[in-house]
Amino acid sequence: MTTLTPRSPDDVVASLIADTSPYLSCDECFERLDEYVETRARNPQHTDPTMRAHLRGCSACHEEAEALLELIAQDG
Secondary structure, eight states, X not given: OOOSOOOOHHHHHHHXXXXXXXXXXXXXXXXXXXXXXXXXXXXXXXXXXXXXXXXXHOHHHHHHHHHHHHHHHHHO
């Protein structure tokens, strides 16, 4: 299974103080999330700095991305 990043307590604290530049709202993230996750599932080395910054700082979107990656891994 491909994961985005581990979410230890230290990671959660770091996400609260992380620089989330360039800015992406949760609505914008959800609009792009399916495509981002599908691309990450095909190519774990894929980078999208804006999405990664948002997912690093937003636990709700991060959890959604992880759940989608898990579903794709189960189907694959």
